[in-house]
Amino acid sequence: MSITRPTAAEVAELASDLYLSMSLEEAGQYRALMDGMFAAYDIVDAMPDMVPPVTYPRTPGYRPSGEENQYGAWYYKSEVKGAPDGKLAGKTVALKDNVALAGVPMMNGASTLEGFVPTYDATIVTRMLDAGATIKGKAVCEQFCLSGGSHTSDPGPVHNPRKMGYSAGGSSSGSAALVAAGEVDMAIGGDQGGSIRIPAAYCGIYGMKATHGLVPYTGVMPIETTIDHTGPMTATVADNALLLEVLAGADGLDPRQYAPKVGAYTEALGKGVRGLKIGVLKEGFEVPGTEEGVKDKVKAAAERLAGLGAEISEISIPEHPLTAAVWNPITLEGFTAQMMHGNGMGFNWKGQYDVGLFDAHSAWRSKADDLSKTLKICMLVGQWGLSHYRGRYYAKAQNLARRMKAAYDAQFADYDLLLMPTLPMVATRIPAPDASLEEVVARAFEMVAATCQFDVTGHPAMSIPCGLSDDLPVGMMLVAKDYDEAVIYQAAAAFEAEGDWTAF
Numbered sequence: 001m002s003i004t005r006p007t008a009a010e011v012a013e014l015a016s017d018l019y020l021s022m023s024l025e026e027a028g029q030y031r032a033l034m035d036g037m038f039a040a041y042d043i044v045d046a047m048p049d050m051v052p053p054v055t056y057p058r059t060p061g062y063r064p065s066g067e068e069n070q071y072g073a074w075y076y077k078s079e080v081k082g083a084p085d086g087k088l089a090g091k092t093v094a095l096k097d098n099v100a101l102a103g104v105p106m107m108n109g110a111s112t113l114e115g116f117v118p119t120y121d122a123t124i125v126t127r128m129l130d131a132g133a134t135i136k137g138k139a140v141c142e143q144f145c146l147s148g149g150s151h152t153s154d155p156g157p158v159h160n161p162r163k164m165g166y167s168a169g170g171s172s173s174g175s176a177a178l179v180a181a182g183e184v185d186m187a188i189g190g191d192q193g194g195s196i197r198i199p200a201a202y203c204g205i206y207g208m209k210a211t212h213g214l215v216p217y218t219g220v221m222p223i224e225t226t227i228d229h230t231g232p233m234t235a236t237v238a239d240n241a242l243l244l245e246v247l248a249g250a251d252g253l254d255p256r257q258y259a260p261k262v263g264a265y266t267e268a269l270g271k272g273v274r275g276l277k278i279g280v281l282k283e284g285f286e287v288p289g290t291e292e293g294v295k296d297k298v299k300a301a302a303e304r305l306a307g308l309g310a311e312i313s314e315i316s317i318p319e320h321p322l323t324a325a326v327w328n329p330i331t332l333e334g335f336t337a338q339m340m341h342g343n344g345m346g347f348n349w350k351g352q353y354d355v356g357l358f359d360a361h362s363a364w365r366s367k368a369d370d371l372s373k374t375l376k377i378c379m380l381v382g383q384w385g386l387s388h389y390r391g392r393y394y395a396k397a398q399n400l401a402r403r404m405k406a407a408y409d410a411q412f413a414d415y416d417l418l419l420m421p422t423l424p425m426v427a428t429r430i431p432a433p434d435a436s437l438e439e440v441v442a443r444a445f446e447m448v449a450a451t452c453q454f455d456v457t458g459h460p461a462m463s464i465p466c467g468l469s470d471d472l473p474v475g476m477m478l479v480a481k482d483y484d485e486a487v488i489y490q491a492a493a494a495f496e497a498e499g500d501w502t503a504f
């Protein structure tokens with residue numbers, strides 16, 4: 001097989017797309033000199049692709065409905081049994097549907113990707129199976145992971161198991177709902193703006209966005225390399241620490257990983273919080289739309305930690321709202337360039353690329369009208385930044401991200417943890433199918449200004465359920481310095497041991 005060569009007329013067309021003035025004759029002259037380059041393409045085309053081996057058998061699975069899918073949280077059910085023993089023996093796991101499980105369909109919440117079947121397992125899938133986990137299938141996620149509400153996926157809305165008709169949060173909506181409903185012990189989520197912590201908070205479970213690069217992202221569909229995270233969502237702190245222990249560490253294939261430092265997370269449990277210094281972040285309570293019921297429960301949780309011997313003081317980081325602003329150009333232009341123009345994974349990095357995903361996802365161009373409203377508004381702003389401003393605000397925001405990180409790091413010189421509400425509000429109603437554009441967009445993005453800071457800085461951040469407000473869960477967020485997930489687990493376990501949080 002040889003790859004298709006352009007005609008001279010096609011070269012002239014390409015030239016014009018690239019702002020070049022080129023006559024057909026000149027195009028023909030260039031064309032004649034391309035044969036050596038295309039011969040190299042033929043050699044590449046003839047070689048087999050490099051893909052990680054698939055090590056545990058699985059069936060293609062099926063799409064459950066009715067009783068078997070009460071909350072709309074399952075995309076596919078397919079059982080994969082891992083090793084006979086290991087740290088996760090006896091544990092059941094659901095994967096966010098942007099995580100590749102070879103042989104089982106993956107649509108990442110988008111009809112434009114429907115029908116895609118990955119050919120290899122994500123690194124974290126192999127790690128969990130090697131540790132003895134049983135994978136139960138794929139959990140619905142929001143379209144291309146681009147919403148904090150659970151109303152934007154093409155398989156349909158995901159309901160909050162605590163209250164039908166209410167948002168499960170996004171974008172790891174199905175992952176949180178399945179854990180909250182007790183259908184699986186553990187789930188994998190993804191977080192570029194809050195997508196692990198938002199649904200964890202709305203559903204009342206534990207969700208950890210670990211330090212950027214601690215967990216290998218290989219085989220997970222990206223949004224933007226510098227803010228991509230994947231990680232554990234669980235019903236208990238111990239399970240969360242255990243799962244992170246299995247997931248963490250370099251795999252040699254992911255450009256997000258720069259010498260990650262893996263901790264002994266389960267060993268941090270049971271140590272208590274005596275002497276830990278916790279800064280209660282003033283600006284974390286001032287995010288627009290923050291409800292009194294949320295503030296009260298999170299402040300009460302801080303007092304409870306003080307009662308256990310932690311040293312609690314209020315601190316201020318004026319950069320907190322600025323960091324949320326910096327997230328916007330990075331995410332909107334970065335995702336438009338990488339996920340949309342770059343066919344999912346983009347270019348210019350070394351590691352494992354999913355060739356089949358390039359082929360399948362690139363078809364969004366012929367079905368663009370089917371994209372979600374939330375994706376459309378993000379892509380329109382991102383494209384404006386790229387085309388009108390030529391990406392200068394993306395570039396500037398990436399520089400400013402270092403100043404933002406330094407502002408938090410200055411506090412970590414004095415404090416072990418920062419504490420704040422995960423989200424301004426408790427779960428909201430799922431918008432009706434005929435809801436206005438305004439409502440659809442508001443329910444998707446209104447909470448992101450509380451969580452996205454730590455996607456920009458990369459610091460580890462975990463949502464911990466700490467009480468009910470209007471009968472719906474409130475999340476407390478604990479944040480630590482890079483690679484200090486252990487101290488978060490230490491405090492989370494001490495808080496969890498205080499008893500049933502739904503009674504707080």
Ligand SMILES: NC(=O)c1ccccc1
Pocket residue numbers: 145146147148170171190191192193194195196223444445448
């Ligand atoms: N993937 C995310 O974390 C995200 C969350 C909310 C809005 C956009 C993106």
